[in-house]
Amino acid sequence: MPIALIDANNFYVSCERVFRPDLEGKPVVVLSNNDGCVVARSAEVKALGVAMGVPWFQIKKLAQKEGIIALSSNYTLYADMSQRMMTILSDFSPIQEVYSIDECFLDLHGVAPEQCRQIGQTARQRIRQWLGLPVGVGIAPTKTLAKLANHLAKKQPEYAGVCVWEEIPEQKQAEILQQLPVTEVWGIGRQWGKRLQEIGILTVWDLQNADPRPMRQRFSILMERMIRELRGESCIAMEEVALPKQEIQSSRSFGRPVKTMEELGEAISIYIARATSKLRRQNSVAAALRVYIRTNPFQTSLPQYQAARTVVLSQPSQDTRIFLHAGKLALTQMYREGFAYAKAGVHLLEISSAQSVQADLFGDAEAESRANHLMATLDQINARFGKSIVQPGIAGWQEPRGWAMKRGNKSPAYTTRWAELARVTLK
DNA sequence: TCTGGGGTCCTAGGACCC
DNA sequence: TCTGGGGTCCTAGGACCC
Numbered sequence: 001m002p003i004a005l006i007d008a009n010n011f012y013v014s015c016e017r018v019f020r021p022d023l024e025g026k027p028v029v030v031l032s033n034n035d036g037c038v039v040a041r042s043a044e045v046k047a048l049g050v051a052m053g054v055p056w057f058q059i060k061k062l063a064q065k066e067g068i069i070a071l072s073s074n075y076t077l078y079a080d081m082s083q084r085m086m087t088i089l090s091d092f093s094p095i096q097e098v099y100s101i102d103e104c105f106l107d108l109h110g111v112a113p114e115q116c117r118q119i120g121q122t123a124r125q126r127i128r129q130w131l132g133l134p135v136g137v138g139i140a141p142t143k144t145l146a147k148l149a150n151h152l153a154k155k156q157p158e159y160a161g162v163c164v165w166e167e168i169p170e171q172k173q174a175e176i177l178q179q180l181p182v183t184e185v186w187g188i189g190r191q192w193g194k195r196l197q198e199i200g201i202l203t204v205w206d207l208q209n210a211d212p213r214p215m216r217q218r219f220s221i222l223m224e225r226m227i228r229e230l231r232g233e234s235c236i237a238m239e240e241v242a243l244p245k246q247e248i249q250s251s252r253s254f255g256r257p258v259k260t261m262e263e264l265g266e267a268i269s270i271y272i273a274r275a276t277s278k279l280r281r282q283n284s285v286a287a288a289l290r291v292y293i294r295t296n297p298f299q300t301s302l303p304q305y306q307a308a309r310t311v312v313l314s315q316p317s318q319d320t321r322i323f324l325h326a327g328k329l330a331l332t333q334m335y336r337e338g339f340a341y342a343k344a345g346v347h348l349l350e351i352s353s354a355q356s357v358q359a360d361l362f363g364d365a366e367a368e369s370r371a372n373h374l375m376a377t378l379d380q381i382n383a384r385f386g387k388s389i390v391q392p393g394i395a396g397w398q399e400p401r402g403w404a405m406k407r408g409n410k411s412p413a414y415t416t417r418w419a420e421l422a423r424v425t426l427k
Numbered sequence: 428t429c430t431g432g433g434g435t436c437c438t439a440g441g442a443c444c445c
Numbered sequence: 446t447c448t449g450g451g452g453t454c455c456t457a458g459g460a461c462c463c
Contacts, residue, residue, distance in 0.1 A: 031431090032430090032431035032432075033431050033432070034429085034430090034431070035429085036429075036430055036431055037430060037431055039431070039432095053430090053431085054430085055429070055430040056429075056430085057428080057429040057430075058429090058430080060429090073431090220436090220437055220438070221436095221437075222436075222437070245433095245434075246434090246435080247433090247434070247435085248433090248434095249432075249433055249434075250432090250433085251431090251432065251433085252431085252432080253430085253431065253432090296430080297430090298429095298430055342430095343431095345432090405431095406429095
C-alpha cells in the first residue's frame with residue numbers, strides 16, 4: 001500500500017522567492033528569531049557548505065564574500081503558503097496527514113506503481129504552477145521508505161523530483177541502500193548514528209539487514225520499528241486528524257539580556273497569554289504550568305543560572321488569568337538577582353479536553369461561565385485586530401519592550417495583510 | 428557583540444506500596 | 446546488628462523530528 005511523502009525544497013527560502021523572483025538563483029538564507037541561526041538555505045548556500053542551524057554571526061564574513069542574502073523569518077507568510085499547499089495536495093487522496101509546515105503524507109493504497117508516478121508528477125506540477133513552490137515526491141510502501149524515496153527524488157536528478165521506490169529494480173535498490181549513510185533514515189539522529197557506527201552499522205543497507213529484536217534491546221522499540229519499516233513492513237500508521245497537542249509551549253530568546261524580575265515577568269506574561277490562547281483554540285484545558293528562565297549558556301565567562309518551576313493547578317483551566325497568577329508565583333520562587341537572563345519560556349502541561357472537565361466541587365459555576373465568556377471575547381478581539389491587542393492586565397506593559405526580539409530583515413506579509421499585498425506588474 | 432522555537436516518544440530511576 | 450522482592454506510578458532527561 002504505497003504512501004507518498006511530498007515536501008517543499010528549502011521551504012522558507014522558496015516562499016520568499018515566490019514574492020521576490022529576483023532572489024532566484026542567488027544564495028539565500030532565512031534566519032531564526034532574533035536573526036540568530038540559519039534555519040533555511042537555498043541550494044546555492046548548501047553548496048557553499050553552510051550547515052543547517054549555524055549561528056548567523058559565524059558565517060557573516062563568508063556571507064559578505066559570497067553575497068549571501070539573509071532574510072528574517074516571516075512565519076505568517078510561511079504558514080499561509082503551507083495551508084495553500086496542503087489544500088492543493090488534499091485533492092490527490094482522501095487520506096492526508098500533514099506532518100509539518102512543509103510536508104505531508106498521502107495514502108495511495110490500491111494505486112498501481114505506474115499510476116503513483118502519474119499522481120506524483122501531477123501533484124508536483126500543480127504546486128509549482130499554482131503556488132510557485134518546488135516540491136519533491138517520494139512514494140513507497142512505508143513512511144520510512146517514502147522519506148528515503150523523497151530524499152532520492154531531490155538528490156538524484158534522474159528521478160526529476162518524483163521517486164517511486166517500487167519501480168526501482170531490486171538490484172538497484174540494494175545498491176542505493178548500500179551507499180546511503182544510516183543517518184539518512186528518518187529517526188536516526190547524531191547520537192544513534194554514532195552508536196550504530198560503533199557496532200559496524202554504517203549504511204541504510206546495514207540497518208535494514210540488522211536483526212530487529214536484539215536491536216530493540218540495545219536501543220529501543222523505535223529502532224525495531226524503523227528496521228521493519230525499511231523492510232517494507234508498515235509500522236507507522238497514517239494519522240489523518242491532527243490530534244490536540246499534549247503540551248503547549250511558548251518561549252523566546254530576548255533581543256538583549258534581561259536582569260530584573262519585572263521584565264522577566266512581563267515576558268512570561270506574554271508567553272502565557274500566547275500559550276493559553278493556543279490552548280483555547282484547540283478547546284483544551286491544562287492542569288499544570290511550567291515556567292523556566294535561563295542565562296545564555298554560550299556566554300561561559302558570565303555567571304550561569306537556570307531554573308524551572310512547575311505549578312499544578314487545583315483544577316484544569318483555560319483562563320489566562322489563572323495561569324498568570326501561577327506564573328508569577330513560579331517566577332518569584334526561582335528568580336535570582338545578578339544574572340543576565342537570555343531566555344524564558346512556559347509550558348502548559350497535563351492537557352485534556354475542555355468538555356471532559358469535572359465541575360469543581362468548590363468552584364463557582366457562574367463565575368466560571370463568566371470567565372469563559374471573557375476569554376472567548378478576548379480571543380475574538382485579538383483574532384480580528386491582530387495578535388495581542390488586548391491582554392489581561394499585567395504590570396509593566398509600557399512600550400517599547402526593550403527585550404523584544406530582533407528581526408532586521410523581514411519580508412512583508414504578502415498574503416495576509418491588505419497593506420502589504422504583493423504588487424504584480426503585468427508587461 | 429551576535430547561538431531558534433515547538434513538538435513527540437521512550438527509558439531510567441526514584442518514590443512508594445504491599 | 447541483621448536489611449527482600451516485586452509491582453506501579455511519576456518525573457526528568459535524552460533522543461528524535463521539522
